[in-house]
Amino acid sequence: MQVSIETTSGLERRLTVGVPAAEVDSEVQKRLQQAAKNIRINGFRKGKVPMKVVKQRYGDGVRQEVLGDVINRSFYEAVRKEDVKPAGQPSIEPKQFEEGKDLEYVATFEVYPSVELGDFSKIEVTRYKADVTAEDVDNMIDVLREHQASWKEVDRAAQDGDQVNIDFVGTRDGEAFEGGSAEGQNLVLGSGSMIPGFEDGLVGLKAGDEKTLELTFPEDYQAEELRGAAVEFKVTVNSVSEKELPELDKDFYAKFGVEKGGKPQFRKEVKANMARELKNAIKAKTKNQVMDALLETHKPDLPKALVSSEIETLRQQMMQRFGGQQQNFDVKSLLPDTMFQEDAERRVALGLVVGEIVKENQIKVDADRVREMVEELASTYEEPEAVVNYYYENRQLLSSVESAALEDQVVDFILDKAKVTDESSSYDDIVTRQKQQ
Template identity: 70%
Template sequence: MQVSIETTSGLERRLTVGVPADQIESEINKRLQQAAKSVRINGFRKGKVPLKVVKQRFGAGVRQEVVGEVMSRSFYDAVRKEDVKPAGQPSIEPKQMEEGKDLEFVATFEVYPEVTLSEFSDIEVTRLTADVTDADIDKMIEVLQKQQATWEDTKRKTKKGERVNINYVGTKDGEEFEGGKAENQFLVLGSDSMIPGFEKGLIGCKAGEEHVLDLTFPEDYQAEELRGAAVQFKVTVNSTSAQKLPELDDEFFAKYGVAEGGLEKFRAEVKDNMARELKNAAQAKVKTQIMDALVSKHEVDLPKALVKSEIAALRNQMIQRFGGAANNAQLDFASLLPDDMFAEQAERRVKLGLVVGEVVKANGIKVDGDRVRAMVEELASTYQEPEEVVNHYYNNRDLLASVESAVLEDQVVDFLLAAGKVTDKESTYDEVIKPADKDA
């Protein structure tokens, strides 16, 4: 096999490979001889079909099959020989495929870039610390109560946080506009579901009343014809209602998996869940700072193939998140969700993957099996049969690999924290669990 390689631009390489004709012909003849033993052709007994006839009937297809396999196999043999690491699939173009002549093809592909690691001693991280207080637990329990709350009609004036059922008609310059009309719509006052001023104008209303609201649409409103427009809404209040929180009793506790132990046990369960959430959120904020530092400290050429693949993965994630409509052939997701929507995030992910991979390689970081086990057990602890979940993870290679990947990232974060400067800052539960600006 003859191999030559050249750099076309940046990370792109062009590999020219020549394969001796006798290697191709030998494999083709071998397969045709095997086929002659089993094919059925009218006029011949099984296993007695002459090779010449088999070749006439199946030779072209077998040649195409063999040439395809040889090009694929030869490509990977060639990149190993040249000690290059392809990033993504190659584009293979045959140059010479005539029978009896040496096979020649050209493969164009990108390689992984060289990553030169920076110093990590100047990485600065603020690590938030907090405890779950009784007040935090009380607040969380109220949230859980509101999730199970019912609405009861009221006859008094409404307050913020209460609900109204309304009919309304919106007009602009005396004319109704599209999307400005509704009947029997429920609205929680203070939910910011409507344009500024709408909900505030209904605080203090009572059932049976009519109100006229003179409002202005925001300048950044999605409907261009209504941006900054002065409008008027005529609102009829059909009913008003207030939330009734459920009692903190055994029936309520059972809805959250606490069958016995009463309020004390329920509060303990809530605290445990909040502590777990607090720990994960604090770690996520540290990780985000570390990953931001890695992105800002390194300049890396990104293989277009990897970025393209990551864009496709992000697009599919979004499709699944919004109902898994990927199988709807009538929708053109490429135009609905263009590459530009995901390009920045995809480039960040690819860059981080390359840099983190180099940190792992350069420092000999290996996956800690004990930490993998601990993470699996923590994930399983939220299920009724934790041991079954643990066994499921260890019997599913893909699931376990995802945990190993997460653990390896955590080990990289720990390694970089040890090298950098960490400042602990006392905080609160609410502040720690508030989502970070970026997804590491």
């Protein structure tokens, strides 16, 4: 096999490969002979069809199959010989495919870039510390009660925080506009669901009251034709309801899986969940700082093939989240590459840098850390042991956890060398900030 390689531009390589005709022809002959044993053709017994007839009938198809296999095998033998690592699949351009002549083709592909690691001691990271306090637990229980609240109709004027049921008709210059009218719509006053001034204008009204609101749409309103428009809303209040929070009793606790132990056990479980959320938020915040710093100090060339593959992965993930696989539409028009370009480039760049750190420092996956992560994932299920076993029986699932564990080990490796400043904070600040990022 003859091989030559050249750099065309940046990460792109052009590989020319020649394979002796005898190698291809002998493999074609071998497969035809194997096929002849089972071929049935009228006028001939099974296995007795002359090779000339077999070749006439099946020769072209078998040759195409052999050419595909030979190109695939010879390409990977060639890149091993030239000591290059392809990033993505090659583009194959045939040069000589004729029978009886040496096979020749050109493979164009990108290679992984070389990554020179920087000085990790110059990286600065703030590591936050916080505890879940009794006040934090009280606040969380209030939030949970809010989520389980009901509405009770009352005979009084509406206040901020009440829910009103209304009919309304919106007009612009005396003409109704699209989306400006509704009947029997529930609206929580103070929720910010409507344009500025709408909800404030209903405070103080009772069931049966009517009021006309003269308002102006915001300049940044989503419907371009209504931006900055002066409008009127004629509103009729059908009912006023106030929020009722559930009592802290066994029925309430049962909704969150606490059947025994009453309030002390409920608070204990709420605190445990909050502690787990806090731990994950601190870990994520620290990790994000490390990853951002790695991207600041390393600017690897990005193979287009890897970025394109990552874009497609992100697009499919979004499709799965929204159930779009059952829809009939042009996916790339609805979710264009540009929508995922930045995230894809970040992920590819980090993958290259982290991979080089793992390779250069010979970091191996810590089996104990993997086990700990699997057990933590399983702890939120009713039968944790069964979930743990499921992970260890599913190679794909376990591999995803191993990858996450290895990435965490890289973060720890960087933190050991970086300038780390510990800073005290609170549950609310850390968790809220993390959710907003």
